[in-house]
Amino acid sequence: MNFVRRSAVALVLLGTLSACANSAQQSVTPLQNDGCGAGSALERPLNIATTVAPITSIVANIAGGSGATITGIVPEGTNSHTFEPKPSDAATLENADVIFINGLVLEEPTKDLALANLKDGAIICEVGSAILSPDQYIYDFSFPQEGGKPNPHLWTNPPMAKQYAQVVRDVLSRLDPTHADLFAQNYAAFAEKIDALDAAMITATATIPEAQRKLLTYHDAYAYFSVHYGYTVIGAIQPSSFDEPTPKDIANLITQVRESGVTAIFGSEVFPSPVLEQIGAETGVRYVDVLRDDDLLGEPGGAEHSWLGLMRFDYATMVEALGGDASALKTLDVSDVVKDTATYPQ
Numbered sequence: 001m002n003f004v005r006r007s008a009v010a011l012v013l014l015g016t017l018s019a020c021a022n023s024a025q026q027s028v029t030p031l032q033n034d035g036c037g038a039g040s041a042l043e044r045p046l047n048i049a050t051t052v053a054p055i056t057s058i059v060a061n062i063a064g065g066s067g068a069t070i071t072g073i074v075p076e077g078t079n080s081h082t083f084e085p086k087p088s089d090a091a092t093l094e095n096a097d098v099i100f101i102n103g104l105v106l107e108e109p110t111k112d113l114a115l116a117n118l119k120d121g122a123i124i125c126e127v128g129s130a131i132l133s134p135d136q137y138i139y140d141f142s143f144p145q146e147g148g149k150p151n152p153h154l155w156t157n158p159p160m161a162k163q164y165a166q167v168v169r170d171v172l173s174r175l176d177p178t179h180a181d182l183f184a185q186n187y188a189a190f191a192e193k194i195d196a197l198d199a200a201m202i203t204a205t206a207t208i209p210e211a212q213r214k215l216l217t218y219h220d221a222y223a224y225f226s227v228h229y230g231y232t233v234i235g236a237i238q239p240s241s242f243d244e245p246t247p248k249d250i251a252n253l254i255t256q257v258r259e260s261g262v263t264a265i266f267g268s269e270v271f272p273s274p275v276l277e278q279i280g281a282e283t284g285v286r287y288v289d290v291l292r293d294d295d296l297l298g299e300p301g302g303a304e305h306s307w308l309g310l311m312r313f314d315y316a317t318m319v320e321a322l323g324g325d326a327s328a329l330k331t332l333d334v335s336d337v338v339k340d341t342a343t344y345p346q
């Protein structure tokens with residue numbers, strides 16, 4: 001299959017769907033029914049299970065201080081798209097009162113294990129599916145429609161992450177009404193930080209020459225982000241199979257990079273790729289290989305080990321590599337609103 005032709009198709013599709021997603025995003029209102037089920041109110045601290053680290057961090061910001069136990073399932077630095085839970089994860093899942101997953105078909109094996117071990121009255125809440133309807137999903141080169149897996153990376157787009165937090169607040173308030181005021185307070189403080197991050201990214205983006213606001217990434221984690229901030233995703237390198245592209249694809253990609261005039265191409269820390277290095281070397285374009293979509297910075301307990309810290313890092317990396325000024329981002333306080341006591345498997 002000709003990569004350039006496939007990419008062009010993917011691009012056209014992205015353009016159309018992006019416009020769609022954009023107008024839909026503007027009109028998204030808080031859901032009356034998040035689809036996560038009522039659950040039953042409990043008179044004790046909650047046991048919460050989560051999947052990927054950014055969702056764990058968002059949940060920890062809302063649940064913090066309530067005495068809840070929060071346990072992540074997907075170890076940081078692994079490929080969350082192909083992750084298979086260990087049999088021992090069943091114990092975490094069967095203890096949980098609520099299991100927050102991303103949805104959009106990101107964590108099917110974990111969801112299956114959760115369903116098989118769900119205790120009476122417990123609920124599985126798909127935060128991504130709760131805030132976005134299927135007609136708003138973005139499909140593209142790495143996540144083609146025929147594969148049935150939409151691009152699941154909603155959390156790299158701050159307004160959507162804020163909606164995740166809102167769903168978490170609402171679900172936790174139903175299950176633990178005693179702490180509803182605390183969850184509301186945590187949400188308000190967290191939402192303020194998300195808004196500050198969003199405003200800083202808008203400021204920083206404005207310093208990048210408009211023609212340079214183009215993203216060519218290895219792992220395609222910025223589809224919804226790009227719609228929101230006005231970047232053009234000119235392509236993604238990682239095939240939907242998560243294999244490396246073929247030599248012919250690479251040759252075509254080199255042509256595409258030369259023609260696009262991009263100043264940098266972005267790799268993923270979770271998916272080291274010699275191919276990107278080769279493309280960078282042959283085109284003379286800067287190759288930045290440190291973006292990360294679900295692997296938080298540093299170690300659990302560290303100041304930047306948070307969704308806020310992760311996003312600030314990615315955004316500042318992109319802005320600087322594309323010739324912009326990231327100082328609005330660098331001065332942000334990205335500390336959590338409450339101490340994060342979640343368990344992050346490593």
Ligand SMILES: [Zn+2]
Pocket residue numbers: 080081153219221293294
């Ligand atoms: Zn990803």
